[in-house]
Amino acid sequence: MIVNFSATNYRSIKDKVTLSFEAENSKDLEDYYITEPIPGLRLLKLGLIYGANGSGKTTLLKALGFLRTLVIKPLERKTSTLNFKPFLFDEHKQHENTIFELVFVHNGIKFLYEIAFNNIAVMHEKLYYHQPNKSLVYERNTDTSKQLSSIEFGSKIKIKKAHKATLEANTLWNTTVLSGFLKTNIDSKELRNATDWFNKVLKAMIVPGADLRRYVTDLLESEEINKQHIVQFLRKADFKIKDISIEKNQQNLNIEDTELFTFLKHDSVKIQDPTETHTSEIYFQHSILRDDKEHSYRLPYKEESQGTQRYYQFSGLLALMITSEVVFPIDELESSLHPDLLKHFLLVFLVNSKKSQLIATTHHRELLMDRDILRNDVIWFTSKNNDGSMELYSLSDFDSSIVRDTTSIFNAYKSGKLGAVPELSDYYLDLNNGEK
Numbered sequence: 001m002i003v004n005f006s007a008t009n010y011r012s013i014k015d016k017v018t019l020s021f022e023a024e025n026s027k028d029l030e031d032y033y034i035t036e037p038i039p040g041l042r043l044l045k046l047g048l049i050y051g052a053n054g055s056g057k058t059t060l061l062k063a064l065g066f067l068r069t070l071v072i073k074p075l076e077r078k079t080s081t082l083n084f085k086p087f088l089f090d091e092h093k094q095h096e097n098t099i100f101e102l103v104f105v106h107n108g109i110k111f112l113y114e115i116a117f118n119n120i121a122v123m124h125e126k127l128y129y130h131q132p133n134k135s136l137v138y139e140r141n142t143d144t145s146k147q148l149s150s151i152e153f154g155s156k157i158k159i160k161k162a163h164k165a166t167l168e169a170n171t172l173w174n175t176t177v178l179s180g181f182l183k184t185n186i187d188s189k190e191l192r193n194a195t196d197w198f199n200k201v202l203k204a205m206i207v208p209g210a211d212l213r214r215y216v217t218d219l220l221e222s223e224e225i226n227k228q229h230i231v232q233f234l235r236k237a238d239f240k241i242k243d244i245s246i247e248k249n250q251q252n253l254n255i256e257d258t259e260l261f262t263f264l265k266h267d268s269v270k271i272q273d274p275t276e277t278h279t280s281e282i283y284f285q286h287s288i289l290r291d292d293k294e295h296s297y298r299l300p301y302k303e304e305s306q307g308t309q310r311y312y313q314f315s316g317l318l319a320l321m322i323t324s325e326v327v328f329p330i331d332e333l334e335s336s337l338h339p340d341l342l343k344h345f346l347l348v349f350l351v352n353s354k355k356s357q358l359i360a361t362t363h364h365r366e367l368l369m370d371r372d373i374l375r376n377d378v379i380w381f382t383s384k385n386n387d388g389s390m391e392l393y394s395l396s397d398f399d400s401s402i403v404r405d406t407t408s409i410f411n412a413y414k415s416g417k418l419g420a421v422p423e424l425s426d427y428y429l430d431l432n433n434g435e436k
Contacts, residue, residue, distance in 0.1 A: 001037050001201075001357055002327060003103035003110065007063040010098050012056040014087040014389035019060060021047060021357065024377045024396060032350040033375050037105040044378055045353055046346070048333075049361045049392075050368075051382030056390030057361040060382070061329040064359075065205045067100045070115070070122075071198040074179035078147060078172045081119045089388035097123055106197040106325075111137075113178075113194065121173045122149070129190055137190045140177050147173045159188060202327045206317075208335040213301060213309065216316030217280050221246060225319035233315035234284075237344055239308055242287040242296065249281050284308070310336040314345055321349055321356035333360035343367065 004020040007013050023034050023042040034042050051057045066084055075082070087093040097116040104111055112128040125140035136154030143150070149171045153159055163186040171180030178198065181191045206212070219225045227244060234241040282301045287294055301309060314337070320326050334342050342364060349358060368374070379395040 001035070001043050001105050001325070001355060002359075003041070003043060003105060004101075005060075005064055005103075006099075006101040007060065008099040009086045009093050009096055010063045010066070010100075011059045011085055012054075012087065012384070012388065012390045013059055013063065014090060014093060014387070016099070017060070017390060017392040019047060019049075019359070019380065019392065020394075023375075026375065026377070028375050029373070033378065035355060037355065038108060038110060041105065041110070043105075043357075044375070045350060045357050046378045047357070047359045047380060048367075048374075048378055049359070049380045049382060050363070050365065051361075052384070055382040055384045056392070057382045058331050059390060060392065061205045061331055061359065061361065063100065064102075064202070064329055067102060067115070068198055068202050068204065070117075070176050071178045071195065072182070074175035075172065078174060080174060082117060082174060084119070086118075087389065104197055106193055106201065109190075109193060111194050111197075115176065120144070121147075122176055125177055127177070127190070127194060129194075137194075138177060140171070142173050144173070149173050149177075151177055157188070157190060159186070201325050203329070205329040205331055208332040212313035212316065213282070214280070216313055217246060217282055219316055219320070221280060225316060225323065229319045229322070230312070230315045233318055233348065234308075234311065236348070237311055237341060239311065240286050240288065241284050241308075243285040244312075245283045245285070245298075247281050247283065249279050282312070284312075306336055307338060307341065311341060311345075318345065318348055321358065322352045322354075325355045327357045327359065330358065330360040333362045334364040339364060339366060343370065343373075347373065 002021050004018055004022065006016055006018040008016040021044045023030075023044050033044055033046065035045055036042055049057045049060065070082075084098070086096065086098050097118050099114070099116045101115075102111075102113045104113070110130040112126075112130075112134070114124075114126040115122060116124040121142050121144055122140070123142050123144075125138075127137040128134050129137055135156050137157055138151050138153045140149055140151045142148070149168060151164065151168050151171065153164065163184075167177065167180055167184050167186060170184045171177050178191065178195050181188065182195055182199075216225075216230075220227055220230065231241065231244055234244075284299050284301070284304060286297045286299065288297060289295075301312070304312075317328055321328065337345065346358075346367075349356075368379070376395040381393055381395070383391045383393075385391055
């Protein structure tokens, strides 16, 4: 689980911003929102990020996704460059390193991972672990003149000299030590634990319109998730679906239908190559009441409504989050979902999940009306400063003069008291390009 994530000098992020999942002392809705992966460490299962278009909401998720890529999908050649942009509205920042800091917990151990990099190299990298006190796993530095990385392990880490040398050889100057470990035939309990979290727990960002059908269907076929769970989610969401079935078909696929294969192809589940001609078709069995009798109809996925298709996909995510330890970043959570379904999805997750987290951006401000189902510390806002940089802050940051227990968060946000809304001008246009 994520404790907190910080980013500096990445895209619209200029100065350090931090998204934290550490819960406040409030006991509000504690049974549903709070989990303790380590005794005494109270973490939130949900983070909702509001903000105007272009304010940086998605940037934060992209930063986390880029960090994931640095670990599990490294560059193969030392001549390749890292594909990202630092903060572009300040020429000085373009010559400074981008910095990520991530604190996370896996298998009861808390890790602190720090990395500083630019377009050509990973300049500095550190990994600490707490068991129970903070100890160094390794520190990495890069000599850019020689294009070489050096790694020093902490005093409590036992590693053979030959293994250290091999790991250094596999850690190119533009890749991370963690990615080097993933392709090195050595073992380290601490490194294995950390890389497993990036590889199995942290998922790629789900973008609006991403088709997760084949991903979820593959999870069902591999029995990574339970079919009855999916049926139950769909039934409780009032889709009148009694059962689902999967059939293998032969079909010539369009090579353009590769979005899902790119999306999450590094997850533990085996995903079918989209260029293969064997595909799996999902069918839904509907139970309809007519003339006081129950009638069953079987429809293929493509004949279902967009809402049914989307909730089938999201039911797969729910099944993973409830039965496994995963972290899903979702951009524009409300995409293709009815507001009631969005609320239902969140409540099913909160009530039933134990050790998963959901990080989501959203424009659905009506959700803020439901003060009885949201904690203040799960709500975050992004705003754009005058210099073009992003600002991130929590609803909990506001004092009682602005936010009280009786305050309507929806009205406060809508009226602009909380920021994170667009500053719109009037509706009149000068169609003569300023000419009189």
